Structure formats: structure tokens, C-alpha cells
Amino acid sequence: MRDLTWRPLRPEDAEASADLLNAMETVDGIGENYTAEDTLQELIDPYADLERASLAAFDGDVMAGYMKIRFKPSASEIHRVFLDGGVHPGYRRRGIGATLVDAGVAAAKVVHALHHPSAKLVIDVNRPERIAGLAELVRSRGFVPVRYFQRMEHPLGVADGPVVPEGFRIEPWSERNDEDFRAVRNEAYRDYWGSVPMPADLWRNKITNQTFRPEVSFLLRAARSPVGMLVTMCWDADTEATGVRDAHFMAIGTLRGYRRRGVASALMGHALRAATEQGYDRASLNVDSADPSGGPGVFERAGFTPAMRYVRWALEV
Structure with a gap:
């Protein structure tokens, strides 16, 4: 010391x-x-x-x-x-x-x-x-434990075609719709524990940086309105260290009025297929064990299984 x-x-x-x-x-x-x-x-x-x-x-x-x-x-x-x-x-x-x-x-x-x-x-x-x-x-x-999060993983192989609900369409990320991605994320995460809206500077730093994978990131629209989004990241250092190319679904969000209508499942199915076709070995994500939108169940039905638990420790000052 x-x-x-x-x-x-x-x-x-x-x-x-x-x-x-x-x-x-x-x-x-x-x-x-x-x-x-x-x-x-x-x-x-x-x-x-x-x-x-x-x-x-x-x-x-x-x-x-x-x-x-x-x-x-x-x-x-x-x-x-x-x-x-x-x-x-x-x-x-x-x-x-x-x-x-x-x-x-x-x-x-x-x-x-x-x-x-x-x-x-x-x-x-x-x-x-x-x-x-x-x-x-x-x-x-x-500090005391106040929340638990789970890393979940999905091995990739032959992917079934994604099922997109009638009246919806999926489009890939582009600079043109980037702001729609951020707007959906911010609105969808309003009732997520501990979350606050991401301003543009933080979005650029945390999301659209060198680990961002636009080819595996998708927006779902109902007519012209964006109602769901999925953003994928991949860390080259992890791939080099493990030999496993992991498509990490960093953010998945659905607007409150469109939940339980297959939006998240459609986005995940589409992203899983895209990741498989582009040579990724695995998909992963982190989920709040007490997610109010029912995330853990949605992900389990999509084929994700628990791999590692995180603890959120908190100190009230």
C-alpha cells in the first residue's frame, strides 16, 4: 500500500x-x-x-x-x-x-x-x-443486496424463420432510424427498475460504439410508428479469448401498449436468425429477475437458459 x-x-x-x-x-x-x-x-x-x-x-x-x-x-x-x-x-x-x-x-x-x-x-x-x-x-x-440479474445464453445453430405478428414490420438499424431506436428504448425502460432515459451523448458512448453490431440490431414498427427495438453488441476481446463469437442483446424494449403481443419474441427470433446466418456461435442477454414486462419467461421460451447471476448491492446514503 x-x-x-x-x-x-x-x-x-x-x-x-x-x-x-x-x-x-x-x-x-x-x-x-x-x-x-x-x-x-x-x-x-x-x-x-x-x-x-x-x-x-x-x-x-x-x-x-x-x-x-x-x-x-x-x-x-x-x-x-x-x-x-x-x-x-x-x-x-x-x-x-x-x-x-x-x-x-x-x-x-x-x-x-x-x-x-x-x-x-x-x-x-x-x-x-x-x-x-x-x-x-x-x-x-x-451495502445490502437489493436485486438480482441473470445472464442467459442461447447456443446458435439452425435457426427457424422469425414470426412477425400481422400488422408489424422489422427493419435493421441505420443512421436514419437511430433516433427511433433511442426513443423506443427510453420509453420502454421507463418502468424498469433503476433506469433513466439515455441522452444522445450517453447513447453514442454506451450503445453505438465499436462493440455495436448494426447488422444484428432491429426496430419493429406498427404502421409507421416504432414500438420495439433490439440492440446487439459483440466484444472482439471475448471472441479472441474464448473462441466463441457471442451476439449480446444489450437492450430489448417494447412500448407498454404493445407488450404481450409478440413484439419481443419477433425481434429475438429475427435477431437469432440473423446472428446464426452471420456466423455467431451464441446469443446472450442480461435480465432483471423481477422484470415487470415478464422478460425472464419470454427469454426462456425463446431458448435462453441461465448462465450466471449478478447481484445489485446498494448503499443508501
Whole structure:
């Protein structure tokens, strides 16, 4: 601890961040591999205030651990910020993780006071439950589990033709309909727990970045109106590390008035077929176990099976 250098993260730390996260993956085995381009996207997130709300520990050129806070672009009664971070396997059990969590809680209060001071602050940590020592660490800082999410997977092979309900049509993503995708996502996610609308800058950072796969992303219309969307991502670092080309359905949304009418099933069927035809080996997605739109059941009927559970830990401040 005394020999480490502590400072805020910077965009030029992208390579060191990728090295750290890939070293963590060798021990944690949560299926997350990174390139420097991937970590740079996170470091230039418009809602990550690196100077005020990040901290990294360095041993020479090696990043031993880090934390960063991502605040929400909007908030009403509750402002939920994300605390992300990790410690290199070679530097664990030295108190670095505890120092980073404490720094993250303090930083969350700073950015909260700057952006949404009238709302109640809640700090979230969202990580797979299999990471050794994580539960003990966050519990010791007052975090409690409040929600569970499931990663689900679907092996791809011969795909049946998608069934599109009468009166609907599917179209692929394009720059021309990108705003329709974002509008459907924002409206569909209004009743999703902890979700807030994504402004255009966050959409570009988190969705239409280098991991976005427009050829496996689709919009569903009723007449001229967009009513459902599915966005697919794929991480080249994961493909290189595992040999499995995974089409990750990052966002699936249906407007409230069109739910339980086969919209999500049609979009998934279409995307599964497209992914199969384009040589993907597997499809995956993450779902809230308490999804109000019945997501888990829809995905199970589509052939997805549970693969890994995530825990959302929260600290009310």
C-alpha cells in the first residue's frame, strides 16, 4: 500500500485498465475481456467525472486497482450512481479494495451534490456473485443486496424463420432510424427498475460504439410508428479469448401498449436468425429477475437458459 501511487484515472490509462481487467478475468472467470479501445469508451463516458470521482493505484506502470463513479444524467426522487472497480489478483488481500470502496462512497457524494442534490443518493455495485471476497467487502461497508440479474445464453445453430405478428414490420438499424431506436428504448425502460432515459451523448458512448453490431440490431414498427427495438453488441476481446463469437442483446424494449403481443419474441427470433446466418456461435442477454414486462419467461421460451447471476448491492446514503 505504501509503495503504490494513487491518482484519478485518465483516458491515457486505457491500456493499463485493459491489462488490469484481463488479469482479473483470469481469476474471476466472469466472461469479461477487454481491449484498450473498450476501456477507453468507459474512461470517456460523459457521466464519469474522472477528476472528482475516480481513483487508481499504480505499482510503477501496473494498475493494481481502480474505482470510478458513473452518475445518472437525470434523477427524480432517487439518484442511483454506479460504483465500479476492481483489484489485480496479485494485489488482493492488502486492503486496496476497502480503500477504493471508501473512496468511491466519498466521491459519489461529491458528484451527487453537484448534479442531483435534491434527490436521495443510492450507491450501486453490480457484479457477478461468484467473485470471491466481494460480498464480504461490500457488506462490511454497509451495502445490502437489493436485486438480482441473470445472464442467459442461447447456443446458435439452425435457426427457424422469425414470426412477425400481422400488422408489424422489422427493419435493421441505420443512421436514419437511430433516433427511433433511442426513443423506443427510453420509453420502454421507463418502468424498469433503476433506469433513466439515455441522452444522445450517453447513447453514442454506451450503445453505438465499436462493440455495436448494426447488422444484428432491429426496430419493429406498427404502421409507421416504432414500438420495439433490439440492440446487439459483440466484444472482439471475448471472441479472441474464448473462441466463441457471442451476439449480446444489450437492450430489448417494447412500448407498454404493445407488450404481450409478440413484439419481443419477433425481434429475438429475427435477431437469432440473423446472428446464426452471420456466423455467431451464441446469443446472450442480461435480465432483471423481477422484470415487470415478464422478460425472464419470454427469454426462456425463446431458448435462453441461465448462465450466471449478478447481484445489485446498494448503499443508501
